[in-house]
Amino acid sequence: MMNNFLVMPMVAPLVTGIILIFLRSNVLLQRILAMISIVLTAGAGVYILNRIQLDGILRLDFGGWMPPYGILFVADSFATLLVLTSTVVTGIVLLYSFASTARAEEKMFYYPFIFFLLAGVNGSFLTGDIFNLFVCFEVMLLSSYALITLGGRKVQLVESIKYISINVLSSWFFLLAIAYLYGTVGTLNMAHLSVRVAEVGQGPLLTVISLIFLIVFSLKAGLLLYFWLPGSYSAPPTAVAALFGALLTKVGIYAMFRVFTLIFYHEPGVTHTLIAIMAILTMVGGSIGALAFQDIRQIVSYNVIISVGFILIGLVVSTDSAFQGAVYYLIHDMISKALLFLLAGTMIYLTGKSKIAEMSGLIRNYPLIGWLFFITMLAIAGIPPLSGFIGKVLIGQGAIEAKAYVLLGVGFISSIFVLYSLLRIFLNSFWGETIISEDEERPLKRGMAIPVLLLGILTVVLGFGPELLAPYVSDAANTLANPDVYIEAVMNGKD
Amino acid sequence: MEINDVILKTVTKIIVFIILTFGIELFLSGHHEPGGGFIGGLVLSSAFVLLYLVHDIETVHNGIPFDFKKIAAFGVFLAVGSGILSVLFGTKFLGQGSRVFDLPIFGETEISSVIVFEAGVALTVVGVVVTIILSISEDV
Numbered sequence: 001m002m003n004n005f006l007v008m009p010m011v012a013p014l015v016t017g018i019i020l021i022f023l024r025s026n027v028l029l030q031r032i033l034a035m036i037s038i039v040l041t042a043g044a045g046v047y048i049l050n051r052i053q054l055d056g057i058l059r060l061d062f063g064g065w066m067p068p069y070g071i072l073f074v075a076d077s078f079a080t081l082l083v084l085t086s087t088v089v090t091g092i093v094l095l096y097s098f099a100s101t102a103r104a105e106e107k108m109f110y111y112p113f114i115f116f117l118l119a120g121v122n123g124s125f126l127t128g129d130i131f132n133l134f135v136c137f138e139v140m141l142l143s144s145y146a147l148i149t150l151g152g153r154k155v156q157l158v159e160s161i162k163y164i165s166i167n168v169l170s171s172w173f174f175l176l177a178i179a180y181l182y183g184t185v186g187t188l189n190m191a192h193l194s195v196r197v198a199e200v201g202q203g204p205l206l207t208v209i210s211l212i213f214l215i216v217f218s219l220k221a222g223l224l225l226y227f228w229l230p231g232s233y234s235a236p237p238t239a240v241a242a243l244f245g246a247l248l249t250k251v252g253i254y255a256m257f258r259v260f261t262l263i264f265y266h267e268p269g270v271t272h273t274l275i276a277i278m279a280i281l282t283m284v285g286g287s288i289g290a291l292a293f294q295d296i297r298q299i300v301s302y303n304v305i306i307s308v309g310f311i312l313i314g315l316v317v318s319t320d321s322a323f324q325g326a327v328y329y330l331i332h333d334m335i336s337k338a339l340l341f342l343l344a345g346t347m348i349y350l351t352g353k354s355k356i357a358e359m360s361g362l363i364r365n366y367p368l369i370g371w372l373f374f375i376t377m378l379a380i381a382g383i384p385p386l387s388g389f390i391g392k393v394l395i396g397q398g399a400i401e402a403k404a405y406v407l408l409g410v411g412f413i414s415s416i417f418v419l420y421s422l423l424r425i426f427l428n429s430f431w432g433e434t435i436i437s438e439d440e441e442r443p444l445k446r447g448m449a450i451p452v453l454l455l456g457i458l459t460v461v462l463g464f465g466p467e468l469l470a471p472y473v474s475d476a477a478n479t480l481a482n483p484d485v486y487i488e489a490v491m492n493g494k495d
Numbered sequence: 496m497e498i499n500d501v502i503l504k505t506v507t508k509i510i511v512f513i514i515l516t517f518g519i520e521l522f523l524s525g526h527h528e529p530g531g532g533f534i535g536g537l538v539l540s541s542a543f544v545l546l547y548l549v550h551d552i553e554t555v556h557n558g559i560p561f562d563f564k565k566i567a568a569f570g571v572f573l574a575v576g577s578g579i580l581s582v583l584f585g586t587k588f589l590g591q592g593s594r595v596f597d598l599p600i601f602g603e604t605e606i607s608s609v610i611v612f613e614a615g616v617a618l619t620v621v622g623v624v625v626t627i628i629l630s631i632s633e634d635v
Contacts, residue, residue, distance in 0.1 A: 007578075007588045014575055021568040063581075063589040 006060040006073045008044035009083045009122040010136075012037055017115035027106045031098055034111050038091035041122075045084035048075050049472060057479065057489035059128065067128070067490055068192035074128035074490055078327060078476035081469070082254055083122045085334045088458075089246050090118045092451045096342055097239035099447025100349065105150055105237075113150070117143035117243065124251050128490055130181070131188045133255065134174055137220070141167050144248060147240045148232065159235035166228045170219035177212035184209065191490035194263045194483055202266035210264035210271055217259070221252025223312060224278040226305045230289065233304065234297035238345025241297070245304050246338035250330060253308060257315055257326070261480045262487075268318070276316040280410050282309030287417035294355045296429070299421055300344045303380065306414050307333050313407050314395050322398020323477035328469070329391030332379070332462060336387060339376050339455040340422075343369060346452060347429060350442050356425050361434030365441050368449055370430045372456045377426060379459045381419035387462035500549070507549045514542040522617055526605075532613035536620025543625050552629070563629065567622025574615030577608070 016037035020030050052058060057076045061067060075083075094114065101110060120140025127133050145167075149160045182188055184206060185196040197206060215225070222229045233244050256275075264271055286305035293299050311333065314326025346369060347362065348354050363370030379386035382393075392415065399408035436442075462469070479485050518538035525531030546555050581590040593607035 002585075002587065004582045004588050011575060011579065011588075015572070015579075018568050018572045018575070022565065061587060062578075063591060064587045 003058050003060040005044060006048060006058055006075050006126065007062075009041055009048070009087065009126060010073075010119050012041045012044065013115040013119040013122065017112040017119065020112045020115065021109060024107055024109065027103065030106070030111050031094075034094055034115070035091070037115070038087060038094065041118075042084060042087045042091065045080060045087055049077065049080045049084060052077055052080060053471060053475065057486060057493065059490055059493060068187050068189035071132050072128045072189070072490070073126045074191075074486070075126055076476065076479045076486060076489075077472045078257070078479060079125040079254070081327060081331060081472055081476060082125045082250065082334075085331050086118065086121050086125070086247050086250075089334050089338045089455075090114065090243065092454050092458075093239050093243050093246070093338055093342070095454070096242070096448060096451040097237075099445045100239055100345070101237065102151070108150060109146070110150060113143045113146045114243065116140075117147065117247070121247050121251055125254060128190050129188055130190055130193065130259075131178055133190075134171070134178060137174065137251070137255075138171065140248070140251065141171065144244065147243075148236045150240070151237060153235075156235045159231045162228050163232040166219065170216050173212060173219075174216040177209055177216060180209045180212065181206075189490070190258070190262055191487040194487055195491070197263055198266070202264060206264070207267050207270050210259070210267075211274070213259050213264070214256070214271065214274065217252045217256040218278060219252075220249070221256060222249045222282075222305050222308050223252075223256070223275075224282050224285075226282065226285070226308070229305060230293075230298050230301035233301040233341075234295065238342060238349070241345065242338045242341035245301070245341045246334045249304060249308055250334055253311055253330065256312070257480060260315060261318070261323075262483045265318075265483065272316050272318065275312055276404070276407055279309040279312040279316060280407065282306070282312075283410050283414040287414050287421075290417060290421035291424070294357060296344045296347060296354055296356055296425055299356075299425060300340050303340065303418060303421065304337055306418055307337070307380075310392075310395070310411050310414060313399060313404070313411050316407060317395075317398045317402035317404050318481070319398040319401045320477050320481050321394045321401065323480045324473050325391045325394025325396070325398060327391075327473045327476045327480075328394060328466065329388070331469070332387040332391050332459070335455055335458050335462065336376055336380050339372070339452065339459065340380065342448075342452050342455065343373050343376060346444070346448055349448070350444065351436070352442075356428040359429035359435075360432040361430070361436075363430040364434040365436050365438075366444055368453070369444065370426075372452055373422075373426060373430060375456055375459065377419065377422040379463065380422065382415050385463045387459040389463060390466045503549055507545060511542050511546060514538060514545070518542065522613065525613060526607055526609065532616030533620055535613075536617035537624065539617065540621040540624035543621065544628050547625075547628065547632070552632070563622045563625040565622070567619050567626060570615045570618030570620070570622055572615070573618065574612050577611040577615065580611075581608070 016033060020033060023029050052075060057074060060073045062071045117140055120136050120143060123136035124133055124140060127136055145160065145164050148163055149156055185193060185200065187193055187196055219225045233241050260271060283306055286302050286309060289302035290299050290306065311326050311329050314322040347359065350366060351359050353359055375386065379388045382388040396408055518535050521530040521538055522532060522535030525535065578589040582588055591607060591609040593605055595603055595605050598604050
């Protein structure tokens, strides 16, 4: 049976990006093609997800080169759920950028770069080869370099220098770690790596190599090494910032889950303890940042950081329910962070101000935005029945099972800080005296309201219907908890 | 200021063809020997860069009226397209095949479908390298 459709989530955006380059001057055609491509990609994601439930983990050996020699794509439920979520979120953010992006930027290859970014993200999720993971990371990062500078405002250029240098450095570390790993065990296929590492035992040398991977992915995910993140994520235009906040850190988190559940799971005393400490410090630092700043974009960026720490509790405790919680929370976080960034950007667009103290009483002018912000706030804080709840409960349950009470405590206290930081925006900006009179009011574009509303509906649906996703999520958690399932499918599975 | 670079210009006229020939040779030998699309593309683009250095940008543009960004995009399209084409032929994504042909001048020649993919790589490299060099030179 041919599994060629596995490559769709990466190739469809790639081909779309290329075609859009040739349609540079025809913005309308670019938009139409973009939406068609997103629908196709998401459809492929749904199809793959359901095939996995029937046939188990799927793999595709490029050019027929059998593992462990060739490059391959491996689709398990975890990866495919994330592929599907990223594609849907990208589609909605694209809708928003139809209304928010300047015509000149749309002609400067804005849409092609978004599609290359999506191709890199989806490729990173699906690949089963660690060097190919590096390549997909680079595809994603190169597009993000272009997107962060597009528009060329001074603040963008300043932040892009930081962003690019830190990412070039971490890519170099990534390459170094891969070289060390290849030199030590002589393979790059992730399943084969897992087998070999288990055979020779994860000694001090391999543990050190795993720590280099930890540094690399922490830089990408914003785990403790997040100093670059708030600046870089508040510089670009709203739609791009939303895409970064929703997708980029999640790819780092995904890579961390993959590497530390599949390959380096033998020395949890070293690696997982270190991740635990980093997660705690991330949540503490993120909470301080979220409360310290007045600029709404900074507050939102620090909220991204807090959730990175929270999701990694799931990796640290590594029980089945914690993995389930982490998968739910990753999906929730992609949707809700995109929503939060879009809302923040919309508020800045409507008022022309970015400090929370300079806005007031917006709920009277824009009730839709106000109530959506309220719902988002509750969802991110984890209040039932919205989407953050199920993930938080399951991660908490896992932490109790593993007796990780400190992590549990810090995780839930950080949720309160999240709630407080967003409540501060809500109280300052939406409540209070209305300072914009009706004739000065800048109309809310329908093209901005609809995407935000769509994301809002998604969080509510995800909150009310986690049963819809339950079979997929439990399958994903099962693969994470039992690396043998993954290895078996790659090394011996039918193709 | 006009620099008197007659020697450079004259030498370039010959050198460029040597470089281009060598680039194509590298490109074609890539199947079994060292070479291939990436290296071939780098060598080819060095010929273009040399032309841009010796003559000014406008002169070269008149001679080679291509948008190198689009050449890069077309190259990626060719590479990805060859992968998709292999799906249509019923093999796996990026699957390749080869066959020995009896050509009039070359005699028995093995032609592999991977040459399409490699051509895509070469065009991408040429497009990207020249675009980078041109954008840097525009800034100064």
